Amino acid sequence: xxxxxxxxxxxxxxxxxxxxxxxxxxxxxxxxxxxxxxxxxxxxxxxxxxxxxxxxxxxxxxxxxxxxxxxxxxxxxxxxxxxxxxxxxxxxxxxxxxxxxxxxxxxxxxxxxxxxxxxxxxxxxxxxxxxxxxxxxxxxxxxxxxxxxxxxxxxxxxxxxxxxxxxxxxxxxxxxxxxxxxxxxxxxxxxxxxxxxxxxxxxxxxxxxxxxxxxxxxxxxxxxxxxxxxxxxxxxxxxxxxxxxxx
Numbered sequence: 001x002x003x004x005x006x007x008x009x010x011x012x013x014x015x016x017x018x019x020x021x022x023x024x025x026x027x028x029x030x031x032x033x034x035x036x037x038x039x040x041x042x043x044x045x046x047x048x049x050x051x052x053x054x055x056x057x058x059x060x061x062x063x064x065x066x067x068x069x070x071x072x073x074x075x076x077x078x079x080x081x082x083x084x085x086x087x088x089x090x091x092x093x094x095x096x097x098x099x100x101x102x103x104x105x106x107x108x109x110x111x112x113x114x115x116x117x118x119x120x121x122x123x124x125x126x127x128x129x130x131x132x133x134x135x136x137x138x139x140x141x142x143x144x145x146x147x148x149x150x151x152x153x154x155x156x157x158x159x160x161x162x163x164x165x166x167x168x169x170x171x172x173x174x175x176x177x178x179x180x181x182x183x184x185x186x187x188x189x190x191x192x193x194x195x196x197x198x199x200x201x202x203x204x205x206x207x208x209x210x211x212x213x214x215x216x217x218x219x220x221x222x223x224x225x226x227x228x229x230x231x232x233x234x235x236x237x238x239x240x241x242x243x244x245x246x247x
Contacts, residue, residue, distance in 0.1 A: 024121055025100050026114065028107040028133030031237075032210035034065055036134045042066060044131075050097050052078045052090060054104040054113055062102075080113045091120050107135040111155040111180055137178060140205040140239035143215055146176055154179040157189070164192075170242050171198045177242040186238050187227050193242065194220055203241030204232055212236070 025044050030036040045068050053059040056075040063070040076090065078101075093099060094117070101108045101117055108114030109130075121128045141148045152175045157166050170177045171193065181189050190202065202223045206214040216223070216232060226232045 022094070022096065022127065023098050024094055024117075024126060024128035025098075026108050026118070026128060026130045027100050027102055028131055028135060029059075029062055029102055029105055030134050031105045031136055031208060036209055037066070038131065038133050041131055041133060042068070044100055048073070048098055048100040050074045050076075050093065051100045051102055052076050052093075052114075052117060053102045054078060054108070058104045059102045078113050078117060080116075082113070082116070087116065087120065090117065091124065094120060094126055095124060105134075107133060110135055110137065134209070136180070136205070136208045136237065136239050139208050140178060140203070140241060143205060144176060144178075144203050144241045144243075145217055146201075146243050148176055150175050152177045156180050156182070157185075159185070164196075167192055167196055171196055171244065173242075173244060179240050179242075181238045181240050183234055183236060183238065186240070187234060189240065190220065190223055190227065194224065198242070198244070200242065200244040203243070205239040205241070206233070207236040208239065210236070217241070 025048065027041050027044055028038075029041070045063065045066065049072065051059060051073065053075055054077075056077050059075060060070060063073075076093070078090065082090075101114050103109075103112050103114055106112065107130075109118045118128075120126075137153065141151060152170075152173050154166060154170065154177060157163055157179060167189075170179075186204075193202075198220055200220065201217060202220050203217040204214070204223065206212075206216075214232070216226065218226070223232070227234070
């Protein structure tokens with residue numbers, strides 16, 4: 001086959017490939033226990049060649065754990081600080097390729113920078129699939145003792161501006177409220193709730209799915225005492241349930 005023929009058929013293949021609908025896969029990864037991965041997630045990790053990751057180093061470690069060869073795969077970083085120029089490059093990448101979206105841990109897009117990619121997918125009417133799987137929120141909702149058929153999820157609270165407004169909203173909620181909180185602010189949050197007149201119950205779900213997983217549910221005064229005494233350790237990752245029992 002001559003070079004001219006090769007170029008001709010190459011262009012035809014490129015054209016036909018462009019007609020095939022690309023699929024973007026949003027893939028949850030374990031938040032602590034490596035057994036919490038789905039067969040579907042593993043298959044996609046093997047099949048796909050391009051990944052947008054919250055942390056490329058963590059993602060590569062995960063591939064190593066599951067003994068998946070990633071030497072020929074491409075990994076790109078997506079964070080809350082990703083520049084507009086990079087997002088435009090990723091938009092082109094998503095339009096032309098089958099791509100996997102990976103969080104550092106948990107479900108991409110759930111209190112996670114992957115949400116910016118989801119926005120791009122909708123804006124460009126690109127096909128995508130969201131795999132069910134690992135996250136910290138749903139286990140906490142299931143483990144909470146009150147009726148949680150309706151609840152309010154607030155992600156991470158602002159660290160400064162707007163925090164007080166959010167806390168008042170939590171206290172006035174007639175539904176149980178679930179949120180993520182940093183180890184550096186978890187005790188501060190409980191004290192702020194108390195200072196603002198909250199007298200309900202608190203659920204503390206620490207290190208979900210990990211070896212030292214902890215679940216505590218009590219009234220706010222007892223929760224404060226447990227923090228003071230060290231019975232609740234200020235270590236790891238927290239999901240907090242706040243329930244105004246008088247609502």
